[in-house]
Amino acid sequence: MYGIINKSMEELVKSNFGEAKWHDVLQLSDIKIDYFVSNEPYDDEITYKIAIAISEIMQMPLQNVLFVFGEWWILKTTKEKYGGLLKAGGENLKEFLINLPLFHNHIMLMYPKLTPPEFKVSDIQDNSIHIHYFSKRVGLQEFVHGLLSGLGKLYDVEINIQVLASRDNNNDHEIFSISW
Numbered sequence: 001m002y003g004i005i006n007k008s009m010e011e012l013v014k015s016n017f018g019e020a021k022w023h024d025v026l027q028l029s030d031i032k033i034d035y036f037v038s039n040e041p042y043d044d045e046i047t048y049k050i051a052i053a054i055s056e057i058m059q060m061p062l063q064n065v066l067f068v069f070g071e072w073w074i075l076k077t078t079k080e081k082y083g084g085l086l087k088a089g090g091e092n093l094k095e096f097l098i099n100l101p102l103f104h105n106h107i108m109l110m111y112p113k114l115t116p117p118e119f120k121v122s123d124i125q126d127n128s129i130h131i132h133y134f135s136k137r138v139g140l141q142e143f144v145h146g147l148l149s150g151l152g153k154l155y156d157v158e159i160n161i162q163v164l165a166s167r168d169n170n171n172d173h174e175i176f177s178i179s180w
Ligand code: HEM
Pocket: 001, 002, 004, 005, 041, 078, 082, 085, 086, 100, 103, 104, 107, 111, 113, 114, 115, 116, 117, 134, 135, 136, 137, 140, 143, 144, 147, 148, 151
């Protein structure tokens, strides 16, 4: 994944727990890179190793780390760096979610070697929607959960998120039901 993802996790750790904890994370993950370049692609393995090391050092389940990182990615990293792009995604939460399937097409213009997630939407009602998440990557369900929760906070809407189906239960993708 592009360095911006790893850098964002670095900022999450440094802002919440201090520089020393990030140093511990780097040491434990044994990745031997101490500076990430945002627009350079890195092995996915590195991102997973960082998340696992954070979970061990902070004594927090990996799933919680991924969720917290999802919210951080929306509310800190992309809001600060790509606020205009986020705004262009929709005037309200529902519009943003309906547009989500096309969202990473815009990102690919900036990050051409992106391997983006795939989203589909269904069951669109006045106060709810189903988001279908497809990815070649495994284990990121709670990251998506956190991203969706972050979007609710971004748009200042109280939302309820339910996982209707998952690759953990023999489905070929995850389905999130979101209501507000
Ligand atoms: C301006 C906002 C955003 C930017 C700049 C951005 C950029 C990126 C980048 C660089 C990656 C790494 C992929 C790679 O390097 O191959 C990524 C992955 C991902 N993004 Fe976004 N993204 C944004 C918003 C969102 C939103 C709103 C969602 C969904 C709610 C989302 C869902 C994901 C997921 C799930 C992945 C993991 C890849 C996978 O599942 O295979 N992103 N994004």
